[in-house]
Amino acid sequence: MENMNDSREESSGIVSEASDPRVLVIIPAYNEAANIARVIQSVYKYAPKADVLVVNDGSRDDTAYLAEEAEAQVVSHPFNMGYGAACQTGFKYAWRKGYNYVIQMDGDGQHEPACIPDLLAAVEDPDVDIVLGSRWLGVNQYQGPILRKFGKFYFAFLAGLITRKKVTDPTTGFQALSRAVVQFYCTEVYPVDYPDADMLIVLDRAGFHVKEVPVIMYHNRTGQSMHSGLFRPMYYGLKMMMSIMMTLLRDDSSFRRHTPSPIMHKPFGSVKKTPSET
Amino acid sequence: MSRTQIVALISAITLLIIVLELVRQRRLREEYSWLWLIVSVCYLLVALWAYPAKWLANVIGTTNIPLALNYLGLQFLMLILIQYSVRLSKLTNHVKALAQQIAILDSEQNKLMGEVMNNNGEDMHQDTHQVLEQSEILRQRIDLLQTELNKLAAASG
Numbered sequence: 001m002e003n004m005n006d007s008r009e010e011s012s013g014i015v016s017e018a019s020d021p022r023v024l025v026i027i028p029a030y031n032e033a034a035n036i037a038r039v040i041q042s043v044y045k046y047a048p049k050a051d052v053l054v055v056n057d058g059s060r061d062d063t064a065y066l067a068e069e070a071e072a073q074v075v076s077h078p079f080n081m082g083y084g085a086a087c088q089t090g091f092k093y094a095w096r097k098g099y100n101y102v103i104q105m106d107g108d109g110q111h112e113p114a115c116i117p118d119l120l121a122a123v124e125d126p127d128v129d130i131v132l133g134s135r136w137l138g139v140n141q142y143q144g145p146i147l148r149k150f151g152k153f154y155f156a157f158l159a160g161l162i163t164r165k166k167v168t169d170p171t172t173g174f175q176a177l178s179r180a181v182v183q184f185y186c187t188e189v190y191p192v193d194y195p196d197a198d199m200l201i202v203l204d205r206a207g208f209h210v211k212e213v214p215v216i217m218y219h220n221r222t223g224q225s226m227h228s229g230l231f232r233p234m235y236y237g238l239k240m241m242m243s244i245m246m247t248l249l250r251d252d253s254s255f256r257r258h259t260p261s262p263i264m265h266k267p268f269g270s271v272k273k274t275p276s277e278t
Numbered sequence: 279m280s281r282t283q284i285v286a287l288i289s290a291i292t293l294l295i296i297v298l299e300l301v302r303q304r305r306l307r308e309e310y311s312w313l314w315l316i317v318s319v320c321y322l323l324v325a326l327w328a329y330p331a332k333w334l335a336n337v338i339g340t341t342n343i344p345l346a347l348n349y350l351g352l353q354f355l356m357l358i359l360i361q362y363s364v365r366l367s368k369l370t371n372h373v374k375a376l377a378q379q380i381a382i383l384d385s386e387q388n389k390l391m392g393e394v395m396n397n398n399g400e401d402m403h404q405d406t407h408q409v410l411e412q413s414e415i416l417r418q419r420i421d422l423l424q425t426e427l428n429k430l431a432a433a434s435g
Contacts, residue, residue: 055381075385078377089378096382192374 021100023050023120026090027072028083029107033061039105040070042113047103047120053093054107057086063107083173083194091177091185102177111174112216119176122213129208130181132167133174133215151233155197155240162248163204167212170197174215181208184257191243198243205247206255286325294318313361317354324350 025043029036040052054067058080067074075093077086087104094102101123105111115133122131152171159170177185181203189202203210297314300306306314324331324347335346 073385073389075381077381081374081377085374085378089381092378093382093385188371192370 021124022098023047023101023103024090024094024097024099025050025052025103025105025116026055026087026094027052027067027105027107028055028057028086028090029059029063029067030057030080030083030086031059031061031063032107033059033063033066035109036063036107037066037070039107039109039113040067040072043105043116044071046113047116050103050116051099053090055086055090055093057081057083082192084191087195088185088190091182091190095179095182095186099182100179102179102182104173104175104177106173110218112218115174115213115215118213118215119174122211123176123178125211127209128211129178130203130210131176132169132172132210132212133176133217134167134169134172134212135215135217136168137212137214151237155244158244159197159200162201162244165204165210167200167210169212170200172215174217180257184208189255193239196240196243198240198247201244201247202255205252206257283325286321290318290321290325293321310361310365313354313358317358320350320354 025047027036027039027043032039036054040054043050043052052072054063054072054074056064056067056074056076058077064074064076075089077089090104091102101120103116103119105113105116111133119131119133122128152169156167156170160167184203184206189206191199200210294315297306297311297318301308301311320330328343331343331346334350335341335343338346338349340346
């Protein structure tokens, strides 16, 4: 029995060295069998100390199996729930297991894992709560469709206008989060479908400090974008306008930071307090 | 009492009984029932007296009483539908939270099961080692006894 308890404590990583913060790389994945193994290997190459979690969002291919083969931890949704829900599952997992920092990135190879150390270095600054990887700052190889580019610029401009902070790429899915933001995202403030420019305003109202760091992004070659087609961009635009308006209309109490849902209230193992929490 | 009034009265009472009976049998929860109760009571009032319908027609600016009644019914139906949408949103959030929690707990359980299996494997490994060691010792003893026996046999001639 003793033997079993020991190995359990070891595996849940209760021991966290002060000099060595625990980092979890969250990869939400839906039918990403073609790319997932390569992405995980690449992440381990550039962030050897980090743990990788693949949130399999009800894929109908071998995504979960391939991710496990590539030595990632895998959490599988019983059915497809969308990008936002998959990210939030990852945050809940990270919060429960006591990770200090979280990197969020896509599983389709669009985000360059070589940029992870940059994001981590930026989020380890105690004055910064969340770091957004921007494809528009510095060098970039990203060339998306012109209409999408326009839409994204428009919402970036709007979010910047409201928060009075310059943000070039609020729609990025390549981010680094501190534990305080992870906890905040575990509550119902996090959107079910897809988080976007409106989240910037939410973060601003909750008093978090956002920073941008240039990252390399490639244009999505194989997979289908969440916003492709004729009607989806229109729906996206309307939904964004509504989200931003509603966020502005809510009162401050809805942005208070509180502990996530009832059963998840106790983290798994002791946790080192991050500066922003104290 | 006109024929229409009788039909309306019977319909209203039937609706009221159905709603109350469903609540009594716990097939309809109280929180969902109150809007239906209001609807059936209003229906009953309108069926019993002509005055409420006339008053309503006056309020919405028409002399057409059936139109006023249609208007009232439509408003109630819309309210009930909105209530459904709200419940649906709430249920969607609950389903999401449950699915997320199941997914996380499932991954934890898989991991623990894996560890238990591995531990059993190690134990078995150790046992095998011990058995092999013991059998080796026994074999050496048998060898010794064999030589002793040979010596004794030789000595006895």
